[in-house]
Amino acid sequence: MVRSLLIRGMLVGFVAGLLVFGFAKIFGEPQVDRAIAFETAMDDAKMKADAAKGIHDRPEPELVSRPMQASFGLLTGVMVYATAFGGLFALVFAFANGRATKLGPRAVSALLALTGFVAFYMVPNLKYPANPPSVGHPDTITIRTELYFAMMALSIAAMAVAAVLRKRLAPKLGVWEAAIISGAVYIVAVMVVAAILPPINEVPSDFPAVVLWHFRVDSAAMQIIMWAVLGLGFGALTERSFIAKGLYRPRLTPALVWR
Amino acid sequence: MSDKAIGSDVVSAPIPVREILPWIIFGALMLLAIYFVGAEEGATSLIKGMYVHEWVHDSRHLLGFPCH
Ligand SMILES: [Zn+2]
Numbered sequence: 001m002v003r004s005l006l007i008r009g010m011l012v013g014f015v016a017g018l019l020v021f022g023f024a025k026i027f028g029e030p031q032v033d034r035a036i037a038f039e040t041a042m043d044d045a046k047m048k049a050d051a052a053k054g055i056h057d058r059p060e061p062e063l064v065s066r067p068m069q070a071s072f073g074l075l076t077g078v079m080v081y082a083t084a085f086g087g088l089f090a091l092v093f094a095f096a097n098g099r100a101t102k103l104g105p106r107a108v109s110a111l112l113a114l115t116g117f118v119a120f121y122m123v124p125n126l127k128y129p130a131n132p133p134s135v136g137h138p139d140t141i142t143i144r145t146e147l148y149f150a151m152m153a154l155s156i157a158a159m160a161v162a163a164v165l166r167k168r169l170a171p172k173l174g175v176w177e178a179a180i181i182s183g184a185v186y187i188v189a190v191m192v193v194a195a196i197l198p199p200i201n202e203v204p205s206d207f208p209a210v211v212l213w214h215f216r217v218d219s220a221a222m223q224i225i226m227w228a229v230l231g232l233g234f235g236a237l238t239e240r241s242f243i244a245k246g247l248y249r250p251r252l253t254p255a256l257v258w259r
Numbered sequence: 260m261s262d263k264a265i266g267s268d269v270v271s272a273p274i275p276v277r278e279i280l281p282w283i284i285f286g287a288l289m290l291l292a293i294y295f296v297g298a299e300e301g302a303t304s305l306i307k308g309m310y311v312h313e314w315v316h317d318s319r320h321l322l323g324f325p326c327h
Contacts, residue, residue, distance in 0.1 A: 064314050074318050081318065094274050095274070098273035132320055141302055146302065
């Protein structure tokens with residue numbers, strides 16, 4: 001059972017990855033290129049200024065060419081990421097289905113993807129937004145990575161606590177009240193965390209604002225595509241399989257649901 | 260025969276935790292894969308050099324991870 005869910009999750013993640021790659025290639029890459037053009041212009045200016053002072057900087061060696069990074073490199077990263085998230089999603093679904101709520105597999109899958117998007121990406125990125133190349137000092141990469149992962153871990157932990165709280169409160173307060181209260185608890189918890197963690201702002205003062213805006217919108221859109229395909233695709237396939245195996249019987253018979 | 264069955268949904272019984280636990284190892288593998296895309300050869304490094312970082316560079320930026 002868990003095995004088939006895991007395989008399905010990874011397959012749906014793989015398909016999601018292909019769509020995310022297509023979007024990133026068409027919409028995200030032009031922003032990356034613009035950011036790198038800005039970076040190159042900055043580096044050239046610095047090199048010229050240093051050369052005038054008699055200092056000769058050596059340009060950074062290029063291990064992977066830009067066309068390679070923007071095609072197969074991007075494809076590899078996105079596919080590994082989406083397939084891995086598909087697998088993780090399936091394992092969390094295996095635990096949550098029939099436990100977290102009494103909803104059917106499709107609804108559980110859709111809600112799980114929504115909370116996953118909020119906890120893994122949306123909230124951590126509201127505190128530490130995605131940045132294109134040339135935004136961020138190489139010297140601060142360690143602290144920036146630690147803070148980002150800390151924000152993500154605490155957001156996920158708060159979401160898990162909120163899910164348990166919702167289930168505990170539901171019999172006493174009703175499902176809507178329980179969901180609203182536990183949702184509010186999650187929001188307050190991540191606001192406290194975000195207020196405590198230090199801010200990071202390393203955007204160069206003359207970096208084009210439009211490029212930054214488009215880059216961040218495209219980054220968010222990639223995540224929305226991935227989580228939507230995971231939640232809706234995995235849910236649809238799993239519900240159909242559960243009905244076929246007699247593991248789940250919806251209020252409406254399959255003939256009506258799948259008409 | 261009516262198409263509509265009156266009554267509540269019959270929810271599948273939860274999968275026993277002991278059945279899920281052995282698969283946690285795959286969850287750890289998934290996290291390792293995400294780590295390689297998101298942070299390897301950046302803040303920390305399991306493999307020497309910068310090749311992995313350079314190869315997944317664009318996806319690292321676009322997926323929201325901190326980079327250079
Ligand atoms: Zn970078």
